[in-house]
Amino acid sequence: MTAATAPSAAPDADTAIITARDVTKVYKQGKVEVLALRGVDLDVGQGEFVVLAGPSGSGKSTLLNLIGALDHPTEGSILVAGREITHLSRSVAARFRLTSLGFVFQAYNLVPVLTCYENAEYTLALAGVPRTERRRLVVPLLERVGLGDMLTRKPHELSGGQQQRIAVVRAIASRPALVLADEPTANLDSETSGNLLDLMLELNAEHGTTFVFASHDPDLIARARRVVRLKDGRIDGDERR
């Protein structure tokens, strides 16, 4: 896989896909309250390729979870793809994630008992997409990421990089408006990490899919088009390239 060149689908920063206003998140750890986010404002436009960067404990994963409707903010509001997701019920939030978002996590991304292909098509199957249509969408993507001959393998038979590529295919197979990735390269060597990043840049360029990462991987940060830096639960910098 080669490094991605300039995108053909230009980001549309005017069409906000994420609008977060005054977002605060307080966790309770026993009797101690931990202020993970302190009044964060963030706008991300359609087709952007954004990294939320910062050291551990800066609040980047917390913000990503809130944008992904995996958690509720303590205060503030979040709109994703024009939908207010601040206080969705668990069931509604799950349906929202299924239909509107793609996720790539740091590790344990795949369901161990499903094959490479079944993992890649999982969210499509959940959404009720017919079998033939799922195959039509997923197989070319798996071939493209070099896993076309590993469709029936189980996750434990694949390398970490191969597993992450399947996770990326799963995240984009349903053509979501937004893909969220939490430290997707953290457990990969630099070459594998670079290849994965190339893939996501290509997909971002081809489909205009918005990617938002939480990461402190310098290589990933270096190649992002926008870097939002967080420190102590606040936005400490917002650099567009």
Added chain:
Amino acid sequence: MWKLAWRQLLRNRARTLITGSAIALAVAMFLMSLALGDGMYGKMMQAAERSAGGGVLIHHDGWWKGRDSTANITAPGPVIAAAERVAGVRGVAARVILEGLLTSASREGFAGANVRGIDPAAERPFNDLSRYLKRGDFLSGDDPRAIVLGEKLADDLSVDLGDRVVLRFVDATGKEEPALFRLGGIVATGSAEIDRQIALVRLATAQEVAKLGAGVTQIGVLGDPGEPLDALKADVARALGTASAGLELLTWQEAMPELVGFIEMDGNMNIMFALVIFVIVAFGIANTFLMSVIERVRELGLLAALGVTPARIGGLVLRETVLLALVAMTLGFALALAGHAYFATHGLDYGAFIGGDFDVSGVIMDDLIIYTKVDAPRWLGSGAAVLVMILLSALYPAWRATRLDPSQAMRTYE
């Protein structure tokens, strides 16, 4: 989701095998206990029928309640003949039952007793107590006043063979009379309770001492083992025709409802015991699936993060339970049917486990080769109940799975 559930089960094969085996064995044992219980129930009912003196008991109207010899069947011949004509009847026996107080002639002991005047040959199809003769003879000697007593009753009266015993009772004329007998035989059934009740004399002797003439107090009719008693009773009544006037016909179950109740209670206790086993198994299943949920917090969290609703995640755990239960229960049913196929023909020698005969509420269980019986609706009903119990045991783990917070779950084990 079904595919995912099935693969989850295959993923941890050792745990699935152990849990499935526990369910299969518990189901098989439960069903076999039902089949053996039904077989035992049938045997107990037959034993009780013989012990009671027949499936249908014929008395003079009112005798059964009052035990008054003045209310006797004065002309038993036509009644016996009519009963013997009924199809399927295996035995008809006339008896004189005298309630009174037995004392030893030396007055060293006394006991309330039902002295039964019997024809030993006629009694053989019913409850042949001659099998338990320990000493002396079973009303086959020359002494017309011979009496056969149970060993414990003889002990209570402090009498031995040749000793005299006196029965004080009310005869057919309504007078209280003493009747003298000599101990001719002692039987020992192995049951102290039963051995305290046995007091037998010849039918003719009982008729004589009670001034009954040819009259008797009871005629017992023994039908085919499989024939419903109500049908036998109706057949006997039909055969008696006008001769049934002034007579009372009772099935033994009508005559001794408390014995029926006791036998049924015994059967219900077996079911209760089996259910207790299942409750214990159910807790084991709940624990297994709870462990499975706890072990897979991260994985279930991933499903939630990908968009699987809490209800579907709980449903996944329930699906795993249903699949495991159905496979294991099918195996359990197969094992039980195999067991039934063997024990229905070869029988299970229950006596070998308990070391001989036993009695239930005064009924000697001497035929303890138990053949299993399958009551299909009961088996299917029990299977459904077991399935419900297993599903109930999985409700808590499933509920726990629905409560997983995906953001927390995804952090687990990071």
